[in-house]
Amino acid sequence: MNQPFGQKALFWTLVVISIVTLSAPTFVVLGASVTSGNIITFPPEGFSLKWYGKILGEQDLRDAFMRSLWVATICVIVAMPTGTLAGIALSKYRMRGGLIIQTYLLLPFTIPLIGSGIGLMLAFGDAGLLGNLWPVGIATAVINLPFMIWAVSSSAAGLDPDLELAAQSCGAGPVQTFFNVTLPAVTPGVITGSLLMFILSLNEFLVSLLLVDARTVTLPVQIYNSIRSIITPDLAAVSVVFIVVAMLAITALDKFVGLEIFLKSK
Amino acid sequence: MRKYTSAYPALWRVMDVLEGAFAAVWPKKGGNYTPYLMLAPAILLVGTLVVGLLYIGDTSLRTLDRTTFQFSDFWTLDNYTRAFFESFTWTIIWRSLMGAIIVTFVTLILAFPYAYTMVRTTNSTLRKFLLIALFLPFFIGQVVRAYGWLIILGNQGIVNDVLGLVGVEPLRLLFNYPAVLFGLVQYMLPFAVLMLAPAMTAIPEEIEAASTSLGASWIKTMTYVVIPMAKPGLIGAGLVVLTLSLTDFAMPAILGGGTQDFIANAIYDQFFRTSDQGFGASLAIILIGIETMIVGLIFAVFGAGTLELGSNDS
Amino acid sequence: MTFKKTINRRQLLKTSAAAGTVLAAPSILWAAEPAKPAELIVRAWGGPWVEALKNGVSDPFTERTGIRIIHDLTEDNEIQPKVWAAVAQNRTPPIHINWDTTTNATKSALRGVCEDLSDLSNLAGTTDLAKPVGVEGYPIVNTYGYVYVLAYRTEAFPDGPPASYHDLLDPKFKGRVAFYNDGIGFHFPAQVAGGGSLDGIPDAMDPCWDFVTKMKEQNPLLGEDPDFVTWFQNGEIDAACTISTNALGAKRNGVDIAWTVPAEGSKFDTDGLWIPKGHSESELYWAKEYINSAITQEAQQVWLDGLGLPGVVPGLTPPEGLAGDPSYPTTEADFERLIRISGKTQVEHESEWFSKFKQIMQG
Numbered sequence: 001m002n003q004p005f006g007q008k009a010l011f012w013t014l015v016v017i018s019i020v021t022l023s024a025p026t027f028v029v030l031g032a033s034v035t036s037g038n039i040i041t042f043p044p045e046g047f048s049l050k051w052y053g054k055i056l057g058e059q060d061l062r063d064a065f066m067r068s069l070w071v072a073t074i075c076v077i078v079a080m081p082t083g084t085l086a087g088i089a090l091s092k093y094r095m096r097g098g099l100i101i102q103t104y105l106l107l108p109f110t111i112p113l114i115g116s117g118i119g120l121m122l123a124f125g126d127a128g129l130l131g132n133l134w135p136v137g138i139a140t141a142v143i144n145l146p147f148m149i150w151a152v153s154s155s156a157a158g159l160d161p162d163l164e165l166a167a168q169s170c171g172a173g174p175v176q177t178f179f180n181v182t183l184p185a186v187t188p189g190v191i192t193g194s195l196l197m198f199i200l201s202l203n204e205f206l207v208s209l210l211l212v213d214a215r216t217v218t219l220p221v222q223i224y225n226s227i228r229s230i231i232t233p234d235l236a237a238v239s240v241v242f243i244v245v246a247m248l249a250i251t252a253l254d255k256f257v258g259l260e261i262f263l264k265s266k
Numbered sequence: 267m268r269k270y271t272s273a274y275p276a277l278w279r280v281m282d283v284l285e286g287a288f289a290a291v292w293p294k295k296g297g298n299y300t301p302y303l304m305l306a307p308a309i310l311l312v313g314t315l316v317v318g319l320l321y322i323g324d325t326s327l328r329t330l331d332r333t334t335f336q337f338s339d340f341w342t343l344d345n346y347t348r349a350f351f352e353s354f355t356w357t358i359i360w361r362s363l364m365g366a367i368i369v370t371f372v373t374l375i376l377a378f379p380y381a382y383t384m385v386r387t388t389n390s391t392l393r394k395f396l397l398i399a400l401f402l403p404f405f406i407g408q409v410v411r412a413y414g415w416l417i418i419l420g421n422q423g424i425v426n427d428v429l430g431l432v433g434v435e436p437l438r439l440l441f442n443y444p445a446v447l448f449g450l451v452q453y454m455l456p457f458a459v460l461m462l463a464p465a466m467t468a469i470p471e472e473i474e475a476a477s478t479s480l481g482a483s484w485i486k487t488m489t490y491v492v493i494p495m496a497k498p499g500l501i502g503a504g505l506v507v508l509t510l511s512l513t514d515f516a517m518p519a520i521l522g523g524g525t526q527d528f529i530a531n532a533i534y535d536q537f538f539r540t541s542d543q544g545f546g547a548s549l550a551i552i553l554i555g556i557e558t559m560i561v562g563l564i565f566a567v568f569g570a571g572t573l574e575l576g577s578n579d580s
Numbered sequence: 581m582t583f584k585k586t587i588n589r590r591q592l593l594k595t596s597a598a599a600g601t602v603l604a605a606p607s608i609l610w611a612a613e614p615a616k617p618a619e620l621i622v623r624a625w626g627g628p629w630v631e632a633l634k635n636g637v638s639d640p641f642t643e644r645t646g647i648r649i650i651h652d653l654t655e656d657n658e659i660q661p662k663v664w665a666a667v668a669q670n671r672t673p674p675i676h677i678n679w680d681t682t683t684n685a686t687k688s689a690l691r692g693v694c695e696d697l698s699d700l701s702n703l704a705g706t707t708d709l710a711k712p713v714g715v716e717g718y719p720i721v722n723t724y725g726y727v728y729v730l731a732y733r734t735e736a737f738p739d740g741p742p743a744s745y746h747d748l749l750d751p752k753f754k755g756r757v758a759f760y761n762d763g764i765g766f767h768f769p770a771q772v773a774g775g776g777s778l779d780g781i782p783d784a785m786d787p788c789w790d791f792v793t794k795m796k797e798q799n800p801l802l803g804e805d806p807d808f809v810t811w812f813q814n815g816e817i818d819a820a821c822t823i824s825t826n827a828l829g830a831k832r833n834g835v836d837i838a839w840t841v842p843a844e845g846s847k848f849d850t851d852g853l854w855i856p857k858g859h860s861e862s863e864l865y866w867a868k869e870y871i872n873s874a875i876t877q878e879a880q881q882v883w884l885d886g887l888g889l890p891g892v893v894p895g896l897t898p899p900e901g902l903a904g905d906p907s908y909p910t911t912e913a914d915f916e917r918l919i920r921i922s923g924k925t926q927v928e929h930e931s932e933w934f935s936k937f938k939q940i941m942q943g
Binding site: 017150 | 304312316319321390461506565
Binding site for chain 3: 121215227
């Protein structure tokens with residue numbers, strides 16, 4: 001459909017502003033990471049890859065990165081079934097106390113992360129769970145759960161209830177209907193949500209800060225701690241490596257599933 | 267006639283077993299309770315947060331003795347009274363609330379055309395480009411992005427360099443309220459677009475075409491057709507941006523120069539700097555209370571948006 | 581002759597007995613030494629701070645004992661609730677040794693979560709500075725001192741260093757001065773600048789708040805250690821009340837900075853090491869050994885060279901260019917213009933001073 005010129009002009013101006021705003025820090029970080037000086041500046045002074053050499057040699061950072069991957073994996077494993085079931089339920093059924101349940105399920109966003117962090121630290125501490133990585137995975141799953149639920153429920157919103165009725169009238173039991181009809185229909189939402197959860201968990205630092213110790217520290221926490229002391233270009237280099245890994249992951253995702261899944265509800 | 271190797275596929279047998287188990291455990295009349303069963307895992311998971319909240323609530327009722335740095339054995343409402351009567355608390359609450367509302371507004375204004383363009387464009391490469399531009403910033407993380415902006419908008423940064431070319435003295439673009447709001451907007455933008463996009467996809471293009479063919483200008487089409495149909499997405503996105511901005515900690519800290527504290531910063535200060543965990547906890551509880559009321563209000567007035575219940579029940 | 585022979589034999593017996601004891605001693609010592617843990621966790625500030633610690637204390641310790649040292653870079657503020665919660669919930673604390681500010685450590689000491697360190701053998705060789713003020717015994721061992729100097733960009737002060745904080749009230753410095761976001765280091769000079777006296781701390785601090793209100797007109801930037809370095813490096817500020825190490829850091833990166841102790845004086849404080857309660861006996865023993873090794877002259881010399889700060893053992897050589905510098909006080913005369921307030925007073929009133937400062941600056 002051809003958009004009228006006025007609309008195109010206005011929308012595209014805003015879009016370009018958005019793109020510039022979103023990408024500017026990326027370029028700065030990229031530039032700052034190749035400086036030959038010791039300070040983060042942009043444009044960089046001179047060109048040198050020494051900071052990359054420095055971080056790639058650091059075992060600590062590699063260990064922290066592997067731990068972050070593990071935490072993110074646990075997060076997705078926990079959030080996928082939980083969020084999917086909840087998303088489908090919220091979208092398909094009208095139920096009593098719906099408003100309360102909705103508000104309750106939005107708690108991870110309404111409680112400030114510091115509050116969640118301290119609360120979970122005290123709760124996990126009393127249960128003797130601290131010192132392991134998997135509680136951190138669960139914690140990141142909890143605080144980002146609304147995203148998963150939303151992703152699935154907006155997918156399920158497009159689910160035609162007649163399809164399920166049809167399946168049942170053909171003799172499928174409830175379990176079979178669920179696996180063969182409902183679940184495939186919400187798959188786009190499940191994939192979108194899981195990816196979002198993975199990314200968010202990989203980058204989470206505030207709640208993790210309170211739940212890890214020096215033996216289990218994850219990469220975002222390590223970066224955050226370093227920034228609090230002094231800001232040097234090696235942090236920029238770490239961020240760039242992260243971005244490169246992300247680009248590879250996104251490309252792979254595109255090949256397998258197609259990026260457009262994020263736009264679809266069906 | 268083809269000869270079948272097995273009369274009944276193995277997968278079907280598995281399904282039969284599962285159906286049998288399910289029927290045995292879940293009575294037929296239990297159909298009404300199915301949604302609650304499905305919600306149970308999520309409710310339990312969020313329950314861990316509630317348990318944490320109970321600890322925080324307990325801490326909030328204890329005051330700190332500054333000679334022994336132990337918390338009181340007894341419960342008292344002193345922390346809450348102190349919070350209510352200190353004018354600083356209200357300054358911060360007002361600043362955070364106003365900030366969150368402004369940020370939500372601006373973010374939605376920027377997110378809407380972005381989502382619209384992304385969904386409506388026929389060029390698939392362009393769509394991918396827009397999506398990637400949206401995602402990449404996630405991987406740098408909030409804090410490093412904020413530092414990137416410190417460099418760009420700083421005294422010796424690019425913006426001031428460009429302004430210097432036209433003879434303008436370096437402006438202090440950072441360490442003030444607008445800088446914090448700007449930082450929040452650029453952080454929330456990807457979230458808002460991601461939440462709007464599916465809702466936009468659900469609006470058929472033909473409806474816009476129909477509206478235009480009936481003589482409406484594009485502004486009218488937008489206002490009376492597209493935006494109302496996108497309402498669920500707008501509300502979902504708005505809610506997320508509102509709650510996340512209200513509780514954000516990093517942007518006000520980094521871009522604010524220490525003078526633009528939001529509630530999360532005040533809570534941080536109490537937990538970590540003055541070691542008054544009781545007071546910090548009471549501030550957290552007050553914040554949660556305010557937010558839950560706002561969220562509940564929005565749900566009641568506008569409906570739950572893309573989180574809508576029973577939108578499929580005909 | 582016989583006399584000599586007797587003496588010789590006695591000498592021989594004595595020396596052989598002595599030799600025998602000396603040879604046997606290690607095995608006695610080994611028997612008394614508890615099992616070594618595989619690693620000890622030391623909390624430290626990142627960047628140049630942890631590098632200095634590694635060079636001066638951690639690496640030599642690992643060489644001597646074979647125990648690996650892991651450095652936890654969590655901020656001192658952020659580790660405090662974690663340690664307190666661990667002790668309160670009877671769990672093993674997340675760190676063995678905390679390299680902390682004495683003020684923070686005093687809070688933990690008052691709360692009773694610090695192990696007693698009075699039995700460290702090397703304490704005998706330290707100066708008075710090593711003893712924390714306001715708490716009994718040695719729950720903390722102070723390891724060095726630092727001054728909250730008035731750091732400034734030399735370009736912005738062509739006529740020489742600012743003589744007083746009043747100089748910063750000049751309108752041309754609007755938005756170009758910086759302080760810690762809780763006002764630390766500035767309260768005490770402000771008290772003097774506002775016309776009051778140090779005896780008025782903590783009960784009569786109105787002059788301090790009056791001066792802070794005046795300074796608010798200058799729209800100062802408020803931040804923490806890494807911010808000062810960044811702000812100086814990026815030319816955002818001309819002057820700051822900050823610890824000398826930050827100014828030194830910026831200077832070493834090429835920024836033209838100097839510092840001074842103005843007429844009102846500068847706050848002097850210390851950092852120290854302490855061990856949270858809750859560790860096993862053997863880990864406690866070796867953690868104590870670590871702290872013990874940090875207060876030897878060799879360790880202090882290397883460690884503090886990296887930080888440019890005066891230590892707690894006599895006979896240290898100041899790093900290049902810092903001899904006689906106001907940020908490196910060693911003699912009585914150096915300490916005349918520095919302000920030292922007891923840790924106990926500071927922690928008692930900290931919350932109050934904190935809120936007042938924030939109220940004035942942000943209200």
